[in-house]
Amino acid sequence: IKKHHGITRAVVGGALTGGTGAVVGAVTGGKQFSVxxxxxxxxxxxxxxxxxxxxxxxxxxxxxxxxxxxxxxxxxxxxxxxxxxxxxxxxxxxxPSSSNNPDDLIKFKSLLDQGMITQEEFEAKKKEILGL
Structure with missing residues (x-):
């Protein structure tokens, strides 16, 4: 957010302290911050x-x-x-898998291909799913 108070501060500074106050007010008026x-x-x-x-x-x-x-x-x-x-x-x-759904085999093969499980873990799941 960027706030521009330069003109207001210049007018107030000028009214209170003259030309120097107007310059100081204008220079110090702008503020910027993140929210x-x-x-x-x-x-x-x-x-x-x-x-x-x-x-x-x-x-x-x-x-x-x-x-x-x-x-x-x-x-x-x-x-x-x-x-x-x-x-x-x-x-x-x-x-252990509670289902013997062949689609689970595809999921585990994908995990093997991605390196998320080992070949041994895949083989164990394959046997379990296929009932071997």
């Missing part, structure tokens, strides 16, 4: 439900100490959620 209007984390679940953790819902200057504290809390929660997602993704791959 955030909203900061939130929104989580979408498999059952089509979602949850939003709202941190900021109004204009807040990004150089304020309050914003910096909120941003630290936001980053801390984001990191924890990343760890949870990573842990759950790994657990889903290693847990």
């Amino acid at each position: 955030v209007n909203k900061l939130a984390i929104q989580i979408f679940f498999k059952n089509n439900k979602d949850y939003q953790e709202l941190f900021i819902n109004k204009k807040m200057k990004t150089d304020s100490s309050q914003y910096k504290k909120i941003q630290e809390d936001f980053n801390r929660l984001s990191s924890k959620l990343d760890m949870i997602i990573s842990t759950n993704s790994t657990a889903d791959i290693k847990s």
